[in-house]
Amino acid sequence: MVSASEWVQPSTRTDLIENLVSGVDRYNPNNVGILEDYLYHQIRTEEYDCLANLAILKLYQFNPDLYNPDVVINILIKALTSPFPDFNLCISLLDERAANVNPDEPDPLPALLPLLTTLHNLLQQCRFPAFWQLYRSDKSESLRDNYTVECVGFEDAVRRVVVRAVTGAFKRIGSERLSTYLNLDVEDLGEYVQKLGWTVGDAGVISLPSNPDNQPVSTVVQENIQLHQLTKIITHAQVA
Amino acid sequence: MAQRWESDLDEDLQDVDLNLAIGTYGQNGIYEDAQPRIDEATLLAVQQQMAQQAAFSVVPDVVKRFIVHFHQAVLDNNLAEITVAYESGWNKLTEKYYQKTEWPEAEVIAPLVNDDQIFLILYRELYYRHVYSRLQPDIDDRFHSYENSCELFNYLLNSDGPVALQLPEQWLWDIIDEFIYQFQSFCVWRTKVKSKTAEELQLLADAGQVWSSYSVLNVLYSLIQKSKIHENIAAVQEGKSAEEIAEIVGEYGVRPLYRMLGYFSIIGLLRVHSLLGDFTLALKVMEGVELNQKSPFTRVTACHVTTYYYVGFCYIMLRRYTDAIRTFVSILNFILRMRQYHTRSYQYDQINKTADRMYALYAICNALSPSRLDDNISNIVKERYGEQFAKMSKGEEGIPAFEELFIHACPKFINANPPPYEDPDLLATYIEEPPVEPAQRHLGLFLSEVRAQAPVPTLRSFLKLYTSLDASKLANFLDADEEEMVQQLMVMKQASRSVSRVEGEKSLLDGQTIPTSDLDFVIDENMVHIAESTVGRRYAGWFIRNTEHAQRVYDTVKNAPLPPKSGSASTQQHHQQQQQGSAPPKSAGQKVAWGGVKVN
DSSP: OOBSHHHHSOTTOOHHHHHHHHSGGGGOGGGHHHHHHHHHHHHHSSOOOHHHHHHHHHHHHHOGGGOOHHHHHHHHHHHHTOSSTHHHHHHTTOOOOOOOOOTTSOOSHHHHHHHHHHHHHHHHTTOHHHHHHHHHSGGGHHHIIIIITTSTTHHHHHHHHHHHHHHHHEEEEEHHHHHHHHTOOHHHHHHHHHHHTOEEOGGGEEEOOOOTTSSOOOOEEOBOOOGGGGHHHHHHHHHO | OHHHHHHHHHHHHHHOOHHHHHHHHSSTTTTTTOOTTSOHHHHHHHHHHHHHHHHHHTSOHHHHHHHHHHHHHHHTTOHHHHHIIIIIIHHHHHHHHOSSSOOOOHHHHGGGGTTOHHHHHHHHHHHHHHHHHHSOOOHHHHHHHHHHHHHHHHHHHHSSSOOOOOOOHHHHHHHHHHHHHHHHHHHHHHTOOTTOOHHHHHHHHTOTTTTOHHHHHHHHHHHHHHHTHHHHHHHHHTTOOHHHHHHHHHHHHTSHHHHHHHHHHHHHHHHHHHHTTOHHHHHHTTTTOOOSTTSGGGGSHHHHHHHHHHHHHHHHHTTOHHHHHHHHHHHHHHHHHHHHHHTTSTTHHHHHHHHHHHHHHHHHHHHHSOOOSOHHHHHHHHHHHHHHHHHHTTGGGGHHHHHHHHHHHSOOOOOSSOOOTTOHHHHHHHHHSOOOOHHHHHHHHHHHHHHHTTTHHHHHHHHTTOSEEEHHHHHHHHTSOHHHHHHHHHHHHHHTEEEEOOTTOOSTTOOEEEEOOSEEEEEETTEEEEEEOEEOOOOHHHHHHHHHHHHHHHHHHHHSOOOOOTTOHHHHHHHHHHHHHHSOOOOSSOOSOOTTOOBO
């Protein structure tokens, strides 16, 4: 069972950040720098804290002057690989803003947002080969060169999305299929699945260990009513 | 920390100068013919006084008496009398005299209440609420209602110590509810730039903090902090004694007025954050508030219903359909049970409308995550939204039905910031390319979730027919590429798991991943193995319904008059009346609560 508590409050979150996320200080525009630094810390490490990032977007929502497109893009890249609907939760805080007023510093977000959204949809629809194809294509060059290259472990984070989907749905999977999902060639694939504790069998078929999601069982659900749950109605009948 | 927010609030409030405000956009221009020799201000004052006297003379006597009486009840802190005046008197007189016009202005009735400023603030609160609900508020009404709210909250928060005023809980809820409604209404109104007059444009350009998101949040947070409501809730949950709690919450928190305003402000935050599209924060601010029918906020039905509506909606936007369904089922059953007591309440219409929206949201959730949680509610949904529900259960082609129900049932979303009224150039661009409306933006995001799992219903209908099946064969049935179909199966698998709140978890955001579908499967290389869970026959509901039915029959028979005997007709009738008085006939609907009947 995956718990949401790590999402609500990651163990890596410091007290300082916790105070900002949970307290009324989250509305103070002067604190945006602390939260932005924390985001860049997440970019450099493989940590992730959705609620802290949403707090940045909240400050941007209330104080449009603070808006920093690079920060927004990095937040979205982090949200892309979350098992929760973080990506849409972030977008939902991006209010419509007036067209860019400063031509010297063009806002990269309007150009990248459709691409990020498409990538997100592909992951959500488990269209993993299509995701990699688009991500490796020229269309994504600027995203790769300016942003994801800085985001430590981005591709591995995408692979973890794949692993989550495959773990639940498969008992055994062909290595060819899996290699297109993970975008790994056969050699790397063997090493990768070994780390996961999956075994490569004959003819390159990979077996996954059992987990609650990949062993469906038929059950008959029976209602379970205890007498004390019916006390009200029985008492009523007696009184009447 | 608290102090800074309050001082911000102070600054906001200092900007509000009622006299100045009226001077600026009140009666200007009406008396242009004034003779230049007479001091304009004096003339204005005299004329205003005359106008007020004239207005006073046309106020019906019964209304005057009502106001005097109402004022006395407030002075005496007589909650029973205030409640009668507030819930009954005001509404009756509105029906009689003010269906299509404003109540007399506060200045007009001021002599009746010895110019009691506090009462006049409360009176204006009702006055503007009436304007918003029955008439069309103009820009002056919108600005002045904001100023009046600020004066009210300023009085409550920044007097020397807690104020002695007492108000019924219903009214306290209505104050917070109306404050947020007017904020939301203003935000929607200000986005319609095209229809604004030159004067309105100017006023909006100078509007400053009027109805700003920060000012609204400041009020709510200040009330929460002043009342120490979070500390209060925590202390109650820890089972502290009344004395200990009084110690913890301090001089403000012990007063019912502040305690309830604090409580309602938490619900207010839930609502404001939902309107602004911050669904995580909306649920986060509810931390500590227990969602059960014993919670203090359930004493005001409108608050109870509002809370569940927004919590349920936020769960939908967090893709937690199971939690949303559970929330809606709980409150919809409550509304059904309460129906017989509430038909006469003036809020009945509003509660009914919200309930209808929740039935629509329930239909949406059930299409995305089929469950059989409550047959009773499901049947009502089928009656009201059966057509849409059938379409939504068909995947891609059901998208318009999702769209229709979402727009019908979603909150009235707002933008956090006004259009650029202070910058004419930007405003021109704004008019030329109006941004997407907030509701449409949220609809788009929601539909992207729906689209992602669009293949599920079709797959589901095929899988239901088999226990195992070759993947290529299934792809053939679906007329799809095998690889594509395998990817859809993974989507289906993920859609059948959801984070859901487990009993005992404090925060509304907490939860564990649980399976939510009765149909499960696994792919073994190229074979799909399917397992279906079925629900055994349910006896409890049948038993309860029939017991109730038998009870009703029995009661009817018992209450039926005996065949008349000659000579005793009058006593007979008398007896019958008495019986009816003591044992009212049972009406339809579930009288006996189900208790905690659970289906595992």
